[in-house]
Amino acid sequence: MLISADSSMRLVGRTAEIAVLNGAVERLRGGTGSVVWVEGEPGIGKSAVVATAAQIGREWGCQAFVGVADQLAHPPLLGVLVDCLEVGRRSADPRRARIAAFLNERRGTLDLADATRAAAAVEMVVALVDELCAAGPTMLVLDDVQWADDASLDVCRRLVPVAAHLPLLLVMSYRPGARRPTVRRLRGVTRRRDVVRVPLGPLTPDAVRDLLAALVGAPPGDGLVTLASQAVGNPLFLQELVGALVREKLLDISTRAEVRESRTDVVPRSLAAALDDRLSFVPAGTIELMRAAALLGGEFVVTELAALLGRPAIDLCADLHEAVTTGILVEAGPRMRFRHPLLRQALLDGMPAALRAALHLDVARALEATRVEPQRVAQHLLASGVVGDRWARQWLTSVAPVLAAWAPHLAAELLRREVDHDPGDEHERSGLTTNLARVLLATGDHEEAATRVRQALGAIVDPNDRGHLHWILARALFSGGHNDAAVANLHRALRADDLPDPWRARLLASLAMFQRAGVGDLTAADATARGALRTAAVAGDAFATAYALTGLWAGHSVRRQHRLALRSVEQAIDTLGSGVDHVDLMAFVLHGRIFSLQNLSRWTDAEAALRDARDFLRAANRIDDTTSGVTAAVLLFWLGRWDDALAELDAVAQSTSSATYRGLREGGPGWLRHGVAALIAGHRGERGRAAAHLRAGFDRPLVTVADRENIDFLLVARSVAAEQDGNLRAALDHLNDLLERRPGEMTLTHQWLPRFVRLALAADDRSAAEAGLRACLSEAAAEQVPARATAAADRCRGLYHCDATAVRSAVAHYRASGVPVELAGTLEDLAVVLAQRDDTAPAREALDEAVDLYDGFGATWDVRRAEARLRSRGIRRGVRGSRVKRAGHGWDALTPTERKVATLVAAGRSTPEIAQSLFLTRRTAQTHISRILAKLDLRSRVEIAGVVLRQVPGGVLDS
Numbered sequence: 001m002l003i004s005a006d007s008s009m010r011l012v013g014r015t016a017e018i019a020v021l022n023g024a025v026e027r028l029r030g031g032t033g034s035v036v037w038v039e040g041e042p043g044i045g046k047s048a049v050v051a052t053a054a055q056i057g058r059e060w061g062c063q064a065f066v067g068v069a070d071q072l073a074h075p076p077l078l079g080v081l082v083d084c085l086e087v088g089r090r091s092a093d094p095r096r097a098r099i100a101a102f103l104n105e106r107r108g109t110l111d112l113a114d115a116t117r118a119a120a121a122v123e124m125v126v127a128l129v130d131e132l133c134a135a136g137p138t139m140l141v142l143d144d145v146q147w148a149d150d151a152s153l154d155v156c157r158r159l160v161p162v163a164a165h166l167p168l169l170l171v172m173s174y175r176p177g178a179r180r181p182t183v184r185r186l187r188g189v190t191r192r193r194d195v196v197r198v199p200l201g202p203l204t205p206d207a208v209r210d211l212l213a214a215l216v217g218a219p220p221g222d223g224l225v226t227l228a229s230q231a232v233g234n235p236l237f238l239q240e241l242v243g244a245l246v247r248e249k250l251l252d253i254s255t256r257a258e259v260r261e262s263r264t265d266v267v268p269r270s271l272a273a274a275l276d277d278r279l280s281f282v283p284a285g286t287i288e289l290m291r292a293a294a295l296l297g298g299e300f301v302v303t304e305l306a307a308l309l310g311r312p313a314i315d316l317c318a319d320l321h322e323a324v325t326t327g328i329l330v331e332a333g334p335r336m337r338f339r340h341p342l343l344r345q346a347l348l349d350g351m352p353a354a355l356r357a358a359l360h361l362d363v364a365r366a367l368e369a370t371r372v373e374p375q376r377v378a379q380h381l382l383a384s385g386v387v388g389d390r391w392a393r394q395w396l397t398s399v400a401p402v403l404a405a406w407a408p409h410l411a412a413e414l415l416r417r418e419v420d421h422d423p424g425d426e427h428e429r430s431g432l433t434t435n436l437a438r439v440l441l442a443t444g445d446h447e448e449a450a451t452r453v454r455q456a457l458g459a460i461v462d463p464n465d466r467g468h469l470h471w472i473l474a475r476a477l478f479s480g481g482h483n484d485a486a487v488a489n490l491h492r493a494l495r496a497d498d499l500p501d502p503w504r505a506r507l508l509a510s511l512a513m514f515q516r517a518g519v520g521d522l523t524a525a526d527a528t529a530r531g532a533l534r535t536a537a538v539a540g541d542a543f544a545t546a547y548a549l550t551g552l553w554a555g556h557s558v559r560r561q562h563r564l565a566l567r568s569v570e571q572a573i574d575t576l577g578s579g580v581d582h583v584d585l586m587a588f589v590l591h592g593r594i595f596s597l598q599n600l601s602r603w604t605d606a607e608a609a610l611r612d613a614r615d616f617l618r619a620a621n622r623i624d625d626t627t628s629g630v631t632a633a634v635l636l637f638w639l640g641r642w643d644d645a646l647a648e649l650d651a652v653a654q655s656t657s658s659a660t661y662r663g664l665r666e667g668g669p670g671w672l673r674h675g676v677a678a679l680i681a682g683h684r685g686e687r688g689r690a691a692a693h694l695r696a697g698f699d700r701p702l703v704t705v706a707d708r709e710n711i712d713f714l715l716v717a718r719s720v721a722a723e724q725d726g727n728l729r730a731a732l733d734h735l736n737d738l739l740e741r742r743p744g745e746m747t748l749t750h751q752w753l754p755r756f757v758r759l760a761l762a763a764d765d766r767s768a769a770e771a772g773l774r775a776c777l778s779e780a781a782a783e784q785v786p787a788r789a790t791a792a793a794d795r796c797r798g799l800y801h802c803d804a805t806a807v808r809s810a811v812a813h814y815r816a817s818g819v820p821v822e823l824a825g826t827l828e829d830l831a832v833v834l835a836q837r838d839d840t841a842p843a844r845e846a847l848d849e850a851v852d853l854y855d856g857f858g859a860t861w862d863v864r865r866a867e868a869r870l871r872s873r874g875i876r877r878g879v880r881g882s883r884v885k886r887a888g889h890g891w892d893a894l895t896p897t898e899r900k901v902a903t904l905v906a907a908g909r910s911t912p913e914i915a916q917s918l919f920l921t922r923r924t925a926q927t928h929i930s931r932i933l934a935k936l937d938l939r940s941r942v943e944i945a946g947v948v949l950r951q952v953p954g955g956v957l958d959s
Helices: 005-009 015-029 046-059 079-084 094-106 115-135 150-159 181-189 205-216 222-231 235-247 269-278 284-295 302-309 313-325 341-349 353-369 374-384 390-406 408-421 426-443 446-457 463-479 483-494 501-519 522-539 542-558 562-576 583-599 603-619 626-638 642-653 667-683 687-697 712-724 728-733 753-762 766-782 788-801 804-817 820-836 840-857 860-871 896-906 911-918 922-936 941-951
Strands: 034-039 063-068 138-143 168-174 195-199 251-253 257-259 329-332 335-338
Touching: 015 034, 015 046, 015 168, 015 195, 034 046, 046 063, 046 138, 046 168, 063 079, 079 094, 079 138, 079 150, 094 115, 115 138, 115 150, 138 150, 150 168, 150 181, 205 222, 205 235, 205 257, 222 235, 222 257, 235 251, 284 302, 284 313, 284 335, 284 341, 284 353, 302 313, 302 353, 313 329, 353 374, 353 390, 374 390, 374 408, 390 408, 390 426, 408 426, 426 446, 426 463, 446 463, 463 483, 463 501, 483 501, 501 522, 501 542, 522 542, 542 562, 542 583, 562 583, 583 603, 583 626, 603 626, 626 642, 626 667, 626 820, 626 922, 642 667, 642 896, 642 922, 667 687, 667 712, 667 860, 687 712, 712 728, 712 753, 712 860, 728 753, 753 766, 753 788, 753 820, 766 788, 788 804, 788 820, 804 820, 820 840, 820 860, 840 860, 896 911, 896 922, 896 941, 911 922, 922 941
Parallel strands: 034 168, 034 195, 063 138, 138 168
Antiparallel strands: 251 257, 329 335
């Protein structure tokens, strides 16, 4: 059996497996036999691997015999071994000729039911192998033993325990799923300790790239790699894929090989046909069941398949078992999954397009009846291409708000299709347009949302529907940067005499938000919000009341009346209650509470408030709310948990829905996301990463006051970059915008002003330093109760006047309130002030503590800066031993949160369970798992469990 060109291709990425075979053959040459059991799914390269074993053996002077079992309903007695050992009546070897004559003479009556005759044949073959081994080192290489007859399997079972005592290397390949008792007994024998097991898994991404390059003769482009990922590392399918792409002229090959027209989601027709041929051995009933299952997606629940077919689940058992046995399906927890996307696509392509479309509508109805997630129903509705169906319209109208939260772009496409096809009567037009516009707001398509609402307003008479549409129009205009138009629209709507009180109160509350966030008119905003409160009380509208209270919260926060602000949001929370009727507003109010608690230096309470917010979002099925991730990242930044903050931000970046604040521009969370990430990268000396976030953050213009109050992290990150370049003047200038707040602006400038004063003094600009001090003192004076701004003013005063007592006051505040980032910076400043006063020992002590804190954040840039500032004044760190460098790989590289996640993975917790346990979003929990896999160089959750058990006896971590 020679290795074909196709087979050699399938050896790409199998270096470790070939090394195992080499070792086995080398031992055989020394007289020590063994058994090698190669196991893997169809197309994974088993035949190529075992053929390589035979080739290696022959090259090293061993006798190598190769046999391949055929898939036959009734395989001939000892068929695979007859072929392997070259047994024939005309054989020159008398032993082989006698065995062939015995088998031929008895073929008419001899079968596996005749135990005596079968046993005699088995004994003859075992004796032949023994004689061959006496002549020299011998290899038996048997491919696809799952198809072998029982007598051949009995021979193998006899040879396994004696191979080590003979110069015999027995290599067997096996495809999982065989149910015959004889195969199971053989597998049991091969679990002996002295059997070398070689499981063939999918090729690694690097090996896939290498195989693609070998097949096409050029490095693969991103599109080809993306399409090839559907083969899930199966070399046979990769070869079929490339062959089909070449046949259908879908590849452009120059310096790189790329799929034409970015057709990364298309399976070539000839590939589908080739894969269909690969399924020809599967029973027809199983194939038809798999075609229906393919409509449900890459994964499906058996009850859903039963509902689609209108059959009891038990009726599907035999065909599903056959699909698993033949490698079409694998188990995925409580679901079934197609082993390869390409196989699923081949099954789908085997159906006429019109039939597929009709079946997708049936699938949608069947799934809706089983109460699955609405986005799954929506995907099938979209695939069906059906427009105007009564059931589909009613379903879409009823689930649009939920669908918009989970899959806004999918919801927009379905609603857009229905509205454009036939808007229906007034009520239906209003419902469809309202839902479409709300979804378009979520996807950031503000201009289209405004256009759709304007078109609908001309045909809507009902006052409630008109009020709702004006509400959405105002939000779309404001979010699109047209604040004046939004305010004008609200005034126009409010002039209508028939506007119902609930909508009048809501529009007034919205107007109050826009008056402050748009142009900073705090006086008008407060008056409008109080008017909204009165109207809401008359109407008994909880939403309008809470929204108006949120407007008052904003005004109090701008004035630094943080206790009043906290009281306002807590009243809003009480008003909305524990229900989930107004998810967006409640989420914003809960975030407002976190903000106010931070401003009052109640950091522990702020963490608890974040947990409350996530509990609410989980109950509302909105746990992956992106604004929650940004709010968490800001809080975690100040708490010094920067790796956790970045995990939150990475999860936000993966979200398909836009981040929104009720009544504020959608860009706010985006600016904060890039700003926090850029600032952390800057502090850690990761200048390239910081620069990328700065470019992305400053990529859109600032229009409103609400825009400006979300860019402070970006401004400071840009200042850090300039300071790292040695340009103190530029670093100072980048912070000038933080010296004075615009009317109505909420920006917490005090948290950055100590940096401004430090830079000004370093640049020998006393007048700028004095301006920074005055600004911070003004912020402190505005505080309703002394808190963060007061501590920041003490720090600025201490720096400017070289007053250690003032700086120590700030240190005491930050230490007591538990905010390590501000504590570290203030300790550094204290060390400098003490050094200027020649208090060497206390200065060194403050420096040591600051650097220890910086090390905990990974703030390498801050460590270098602090040491340089003190070194210039003759102060060096105390003798504390060399700092331990943060590990980048292995168990020690895991953060405390990642270790907790790893432990929960080891305990068998699902990603949603881990998220709930640690008060994370599901995406953040998955981000942590991905980082754990990368740091530990693992590929699965099972492997994480193994590492945890080795690192932590019993799998229990210290709290």
